[in-house]
Amino acid sequence: xxxxxxxxxxxxxxxxxxxxxxxxxxxxxxxxxxxxxxxxxxxxxxxxxxxxxxxxxxxxxxxxxxxxxxxxxxxxxxxxxxxxxxxxxxxxxxxxxxxxxxxxxxxxxxxxxxxxxxxxxxxxxxxxxxxxxxxxxxxxxxxxxxxxxxxxxxxxxxxxxxxxxxxxxxxxxxxxxxxxxxxxxxxxxxxxxxxxxxxxxxxxxxxxxxxxxxxxxxxxxxxxxxxxxxxxxxxxxxxxxxxxxxxxxxxxxxxxxxxxxxxxxxxxxxxxxxxxxxxxxxxxxxxxxxxxxxxxxxxxxxxxxxxxx
Amino acid sequence: xxxxxxxxxxxxxxxxxxxxxxxxxxxxxxxxxxxxxxxxxxxxxxxxxxxxxxxxxxxxxxxxxxxxxxxxxxxxxxxxxxxxxxxxxxxxxxxxxxxxxxxxxxxxxxxxxxxxxxxxxxxxxxxxxxxxxxxxxxxxxxxxxxxxxxxxxxxxxxxxxxxxxxxxxxxxxxxxxxxxxxxxxxxxxxxxxxxxxxxxxxxxxxxxxxxxxxxxxxxxxxxxxxxxxxxxxxxxxxxxxxxxxxxxxxxxxxxxxxxxxxxxxxxxxxxxxxxxxxxxxxxxxxxxxxxxxxxxxxxxxxxxxxxxxxxxxxxxxxxxxxxxxxxxxxxxxxxxxxxxxxxxxxxxxxxxxxxxxxxxxxxxxxxxxxxxxxxxxxx
Ligand SMILES: Nc1ncnc2c1ncn2[C@@H]1O[C@H](COP(=O)(O)OP(=O)(O)OP(=O)(O)O)[C@@H](O)[C@H]1O
Ligand SMILES: [Mg+2]
Numbered sequence: 282x283x284x285x286x287x288x289x290x291x292x293x294x295x296x297x298x299x300x301x302x303x304x305x306x307x308x309x310x311x312x313x314x315x316x317x318x319x320x321x322x323x324x325x326x327x328x329x330x331x332x333x334x335x336x337x338x339x340x341x342x343x344x345x346x347x348x349x350x351x352x353x354x355x356x357x358x359x360x361x362x363x364x365x366x367x368x369x370x371x372x373x374x375x376x377x378x379x380x381x382x383x384x385x386x387x388x389x390x391x392x393x394x395x396x397x398x399x400x401x402x403x404x405x406x407x408x409x410x411x412x413x414x415x416x417x418x419x420x421x422x423x424x425x426x427x428x429x430x431x432x433x434x435x436x437x438x439x440x441x442x443x444x445x446x447x448x449x450x451x452x453x454x455x456x457x458x459x460x461x462x463x464x465x466x467x468x469x470x471x472x473x474x475x476x477x478x479x480x481x482x483x484x485x486x487x488x489x490x491x492x493x494x495x496x497x498x499x500x501x502x503x504x505x506x507x508x509x510x511x512x513x514x515x516x517x518x519x520x521x522x523x524x525x526x527x528x529x530x531x532x533x534x535x536x537x538x539x540x541x542x543x544x545x546x547x548x549x550x551x552x553x554x555x556x557x558x559x560x561x562x563x564x565x566x567x568x569x570x571x572x573x574x575x576x577x578x579x580x581x582x583x584x585x586x587x588x589x590x
Numbered sequence: 591x592x593x594x595x596x597x598x599x600x601x602x603x604x605x606x607x608x609x610x611x612x613x614x615x616x617x618x619x620x621x622x623x624x625x626x627x628x629x630x631x632x633x634x635x636x637x638x639x640x641x642x643x644x645x646x647x648x649x650x651x652x653x654x655x656x657x658x659x660x661x662x663x664x665x666x667x668x669x670x671x672x673x674x675x676x677x678x679x680x681x682x683x684x685x686x687x688x689x690x691x692x693x694x695x696x697x698x699x700x701x702x703x704x705x706x707x708x709x710x711x712x713x714x715x716x717x718x719x720x721x722x723x724x725x726x727x728x729x730x731x732x733x734x735x736x737x738x739x740x741x742x743x744x745x746x747x748x749x750x751x752x753x754x755x756x757x758x759x760x761x762x763x764x765x766x767x768x769x770x771x772x773x774x775x776x777x778x779x780x781x782x783x784x785x786x787x788x789x790x791x792x793x794x795x796x797x798x799x800x801x802x803x804x805x806x807x808x809x810x811x812x813x814x815x816x817x818x819x820x821x822x823x824x825x826x827x828x829x830x831x832x833x834x835x836x837x838x839x840x841x842x843x844x845x846x847x848x849x850x851x852x853x854x855x856x857x858x859x860x861x862x863x864x865x866x867x868x869x870x871x872x873x874x875x876x877x878x879x880x881x882x883x884x885x886x887x888x889x890x891x892x893x894x895x896x897x898x899x900x901x902x903x904x905x906x907x908x909x910x911x912x913x914x915x916x917x918x919x920x921x922x923x924x925x926x927x928x929x930x931x932x933x934x935x936x937x938x939x940x941x942x943x944x945x946x947x948x949x950x951x952x953x954x955x956x957x958x959x960x961x962x963x964x965x966x967x968x969x
Binding site for chain 1: 591598603803808809810967968
């Protein structure tokens with residue numbers, strides 16, 4: 282559905298996309314995960330033919346994308362990162378306006394607009410002007426304006442920024458429902474949890490490059506960390522921490538505020554090894570948790586920095 | 591779809607509070623202000639007779655008809671001239687230079703010559719009075735040649751009332767006030783720039799997020815731009831008609847006999863204002879506030895130059911830097927209205943409209959060049 286090859290985009294000297302490759306398959310929810318400034322929005326705008334680029338090829342629906350490829354444009358819906366609505370038009374009028382750019386027939390448009398209003402949970406606000414809406418409702422209006430015409434392919438650029446958890450869940454459920462009815466979704470976010478919960482495949486981006494692509498399982502399997510261990514332990518001596526760090530299955534370990542945290546390899550018996558060592562050194566410990574690695578760990582291990590800093 | 595683009599754009603414009611204040615309310619307030627500030631001015635100006643000199647050459651002394659005419663229109667109560675006699679042309683010139691008189695008349699080969707140093711309202715009146723006289727003289731001569739013997743009929747032509755009446759019939763009564771209103775209308779025409787600004791911002795993906803939505807939509811660029819701007823022009827014309835109605839029906843401002851060419855002038859003026867605003871917005875990526883500032887500054891400066899605050903400044907500019915006056919759209923607009931009001935011919939009026947149209951086209955073409963692009967270096 283989307284094929285991007287060796288895309289290079291520069292803003293002056295800054296390389297925003299550096300030989301960026303992307304393949305999105307029909308019917309999936311594809312997540313672009315990356316910290317601020319990693320090039321997510323730039324990638325989408327290039328794909329939409331809004332931006333010029335220095336190099337690369339972009340194919341949409343099997344055809345090269347260009348500003349005059351109206352046939353492809355007709356099948357696309359976009360929810361831009363910045364809220365894009367007319368302040369002078371009501372909720373209903375805004376959705377109707379943007380929908381009319383795709384669906385000229387008024388009679389056909391009406392049920393679509395109604396559906397989008399219901400989808401975004403804006404039924405009580407249809408006559409409201411945008412400035413009377415809360416931040417979260419405004420985001421929902423932004424989404425409704427992008428999806429009312431029932432596109433085959435939807436780009437959502439960080440649609441849940443500033444939305445409360447309740448509405449966020451509603452939005453995510455809505456996107457899943459859209460996808461279930463056959464829509465392909467490209468979803469950008471820097472919230473790892475969201476992407477994990479929603480997307481069937483994920484690309485992790487950093488500095489304009491795709492650093493890893495796959496399902497969540499595939500991505501976490503890419504890295505050495507297999508298990509994240511947290512142990513409540515009072516007064517851990519530095520020498521013991523050093524010993525733990527030297528255990529063969531422990532990748533890194535830290536101690537702060539009475540908690541020992543250790544990232545361990547996914548095989549062997551790292552938990553038993555660590556606890557044995559603590560017991561032998563006479564360190565008392567309380568609760569022990571073990572978690573599987575997250576996408577943040579993937580990001581951390583590949584780039585050496587946190588996804589959100 | 592295009593109808594929806596058109597109507598929603600009108601809705602957006604009508605509901606925009608900034609536009610409402612600047613282009614609907616503010617001009618109305620200024621018009622009202624002018625009305626009260628200058629309402630006494632007209633009568634005062636009219637009461638004051640124009641000081642004018644006459645060279646008492648031999649030819650003048652022999653031309654009794656002209657003498658009678660001048661005396662009758664120099665009546666302190668009913669006339670509009672205040673006549674001073676000079677023996678020689680040199681003496682009259684001195685007086686003119688010294689500012690004692692606004693102009694002097696010198697009879698030469700049977701026709702009156704007018705010498706002036708300024709080109710203001712009073713000079714215009716003098717000139718039209720003399721033109722009128724020459725015309726009447728011809729009429730009388732031909733009446734006599736045709737054998738009309740009713741002397742009283744001929745004499746009545748030269749009476750004071752008929753002079754002032756003639757003056758006010760063919761040329762509207764001289765009024766300083768109207769020029770303020772003309773310049774005000776010109777200003778509002780140029781305020782069409784706000785509509786141009788909004789339209790282009792809403793259309794360009796690198797200027798607004800609405801522009802992003804519209805650029806990625808499957809609607810072809812050209813019809814979208816045209817219908818959007820057409821709606822903008824509609825709204826702005828409505829705003830001008832509203833002001834015009836207020837001026838004509840509430841404040842009783844006289845725009846001459848026919849309002850249609852006045853409305854046509856407004857249409858050309860708004861087209862220019864709109865295209866100027868569109869141009870300013872399209873060529874630069876400066877902050878919107880900056881562009882608003884440019885549009886306001888240009889509109890106000892131009893209408894100031896057209897005589898909005900200081901009456902007569904338009905004449906001074908036209909005389910000292912003619913090019914500046916020709917290139918000042920507000921001066922062209924108010925001059926077009928002036929032509930309709932004071933002169934009978936339409937050639938100067940059409941020249942003004944032509945200049946406005948050329949300027950508007952230049953702005954439009956450059957804007958179109960920028961609007962054609964749908965892909966941007968950066969957003
Ligand atoms: N118009 C622009 N001019 C210059 N540089 C830009 C422009 N837009 C983006 N950039 C730069 O390009 C890089 C990628 O930006 P982009 O907006 O694509 O990132 P992003 O992943 O969408 O970030 P965010 O999560 O903050 O939305 C950043 O370094 C940014 O500073
Ligand atoms: Mg972004």
